[in-house]
Amino acid sequence: MYRTAFVVFALVCSVLAIPQAKVDENIWEKLEQTNNVNVLVTFKKANTKAAYDRFHSLRLTSREATLNAHYSILKDHADVVQADVTAMLRKIAPGKKHYLDVLWISNELIVRDADKEVIDMLRNHPDVDSLIAEKIIPLETVTHGNFSVLDENNIMNQWGVVNVRAPTVWENGNRGENVVIGIIDTGARVTHVALSDTYRGNPGSNHNYNWFAPAGQLPIPTDTHGHGTHVTGSAAATHGLGVAPGARWIACRGCAGAGCADLDLLSCGNWMACPTTTDNQSPNCSLAPRIVNNSWGGGQNNPWYNGIITAWRNVGIVPVFSVGNSGAIFCASVTSPGDQPGVVGVSSISENNQISDFTSIGPGPNVSQKPDVAAPGQDIISASHLYDDELHGLSGSSMAAPHVAGVAALILSNRPYLSVDEVVNALKTGAAPHTPLGRVCFERSDNQRPNFHVGYGRVDAVNSAR
Ligand SMILES: *[C@@H]1O[C@H](CO)[C@@H](O)[C@H](O)[C@H]1NC(C)=O
Ligand SMILES: *[C@@H]1O[C@H](CO)[C@@H](O)[C@H](O)[C@H]1NC(C)=O
Ligand SMILES: *[C@@H]1O[C@H](CO)[C@@H](O)[C@H](O)[C@H]1NC(C)=O
Ligand SMILES: *[C@@H]1O[C@H](CO)[C@@H](O)[C@H](O)[C@H]1NC(C)=O
Numbered sequence: 001m002y003r004t005a006f007v008v009f010a011l012v013c014s015v016l017a018i019p020q021a022k023v024d025e026n027i028w029e030k031l032e033q034t035n036n037v038n039v040l041v042t043f044k045k046a047n048t049k050a051a052y053d054r055f056h057s058l059r060l061t062s063r064e065a066t067l068n069a070h071y072s073i074l075k076d077h078a079d080v081v082q083a084d085v086t087a088m089l090r091k092i093a094p095g096k097k098h099y100l101d102v103l104w105i106s107n108e109l110i111v112r113d114a115d116k117e118v119i120d121m122l123r124n125h126p127d128v129d130s131l132i133a134e135k136i137i138p139l140e141t142v143t144h145g146n147f148s149v150l151d152e153n154n155i156m157n158q159w160g161v162v163n164v165r166a167p168t169v170w171e172n173g174n175r176g177e178n179v180v181i182g183i184i185d186t187g188a189r190v191t192h193v194a195l196s197d198t199y200r201g202n203p204g205s206n207h208n209y210n211w212f213a214p215a216g217q218l219p220i221p222t223d224t225h226g227h228g229t230h231v232t233g234s235a236a237a238t239h240g241l242g243v244a245p246g247a248r249w250i251a252c253r254g255c256a257g258a259g260c261a262d263l264d265l266l267s268c269g270n271w272m273a274c275p276t277t278t279d280n281q282s283p284n285c286s287l288a289p290r291i292v293n294n295s296w297g298g299g300q301n302n303p304w305y306n307g308i309i310t311a312w313r314n315v316g317i318v319p320v321f322s323v324g325n326s327g328a329i330f331c332a333s334v335t336s337p338g339d340q341p342g343v344v345g346v347s348s349i350s351e352n353n354q355i356s357d358f359t360s361i362g363p364g365p366n367v368s369q370k371p372d373v374a375a376p377g378q379d380i381i382s383a384s385h386l387y388d389d390e391l392h393g394l395s396g397s398s399m400a401a402p403h404v405a406g407v408a409a410l411i412l413s414n415r416p417y418l419s420v421d422e423v424v425n426a427l428k429t430g431a432a433p434h435t436p437l438g439r440v441c442f443e444r445s446d447n448q449r450p451n452f453h454v455g456y457g458r459v460d461a462v463n464s465a466r
Helices: 002-016 025-033 048-056 063-090 116-123 159-163 166-171 227-236 262-273 306-314 397-414 420-429
Strands: 037-043 099-103 108-114 128-133 136-138 143-149 180-185 248-253 259-261 291-294 318-322 344-349 373-376 380-383 390-395
Touching (some): 025 128, 037 116, 048 063, 063 108, 108 116, 136 262, 159 166, 159 397, 166 397, 180 262, 180 397, 227 390, 259 262, 306 318, 318 397
Parallel strands (some): 291 318, 344 373
Antiparallel strands (some): 037 108, 143 390
16 A cells, blocks of 8 residues: 555656756766766756846946946846755765856856766756756967067067057057956966066955966966967057056966867856956956957857857947958958957958958858958067066967957046947047958958958057047
8 A cells, every 4th residue: 555655656756757958968978088077057947038137127327336236136046046956066975076157147057077976966957958068169270489588678569569559549648557458368477577567466466356267266377378378468568568558457267278168268258247266256346357358269150159248248348359260361251259249350460461361351140240350460479478588479360359459458548438339439430441452252342441351440549549
């Protein structure tokens, strides 16, 4: 009798059982090779629209209030939706090493170092919609130049800095003061002589709110690759390397190796909209940057990062992206996210003001206008990640984007009240002509304005930062 009842109860349970969440095949494949994987958890009741509607209904008058309301509404919403799952995962049994990273912008959850048992717990939880494997996005390939030592007795402004006419703006007392530029890249050598003074954590080496490495939560800025140190230099280094040497930089390590894990890039996107301590605690949204420079990308017409881009724009952060290095021979070679409508997409020019052979060009998806502007990206000398006084030459549209980030900093230093669209407009309307090569894409010649090679032209700090 007792037993029959139990059997019936068990049967009813299995019939009513909630279907298991969808699990990306790549997760099982990885678990055959390794014990722990990083996964993205999506939720059935994520409903970020409800939270965004609430945010947009508010009348917020200061940037600080906007940043704080944006974070607290979205984060509170995510916490409610994710509560059951995070409570389950936080009861970590001995031997477990997984740790959590709540993506409040998209109401998703990164679980790092999850083992098979944790994956099964997640898969069987009724609130979980799917489990997605981490993917690697290439860091834009660049050609490597040689190294030379910085000559402290003979500091000269690099050609890119001169090309965008930054020194003329500096003479008028604007070197990008009071503007913070966020860099999502391979990290940065914070002790480099041209970078240490402009790091927001200095003086004092205070890395909280100024540095974040989502994978591993490294407490100190590091760059084992070189790409990030170089681009950080072009945006905000001293010693003639950077466009805005009065600005301050902060960095998030979205690219921990030769590529960038998509989950790290998402985590960095969240961190930029509300920075935290190096161990991802105690957020302080007032410390968000005004500009984020992004040197990675891949694929085309891919909207995967648009949630972050929209969130940045909501809180007045200008998203600058390179358009890629697929070559200027074939039209429509721009890569994502640089090809998306919400970003400033940047192509590269050389010292003689011509389009670089390696740079991707437009148009963007649906024959949209891309790139938006061009900037120096060929044979760019900047800081090296290997020694504190060394310089390194690199080429790539990756090197062009930080020049635009630097000019945006000069614009915002003069006029801090500008909206994202107004900054983008200032970049476009102030852009100067390049040297056309008589090339045509989709019936638009490269001497028309805008065109699909350099957009509105090459950025010019004097015209734009008035
Ligand atoms: C190294 O770089 C410097 C500065 O750009 C250049 O003048 C020199 O020719 C380069 N040397 C080699 C071997 O590439
Ligand atoms: C956040 O940072 C701002 C700017 O440094 C500071 O004034 C404020 O006290 C910080 N807020 C908290 C809660 O720590
Ligand atoms: C291009 O057009 C398609 C179909 O109308 C649309 O779904 C997509 O969002 C568009 N992409 C861009 C970047 O405008
Ligand atoms: C800026 O973005 C460009 C293009 O995405 C990238 O190549 C470059 O490394 C970034 N610069 C900085 C300073 O992050």
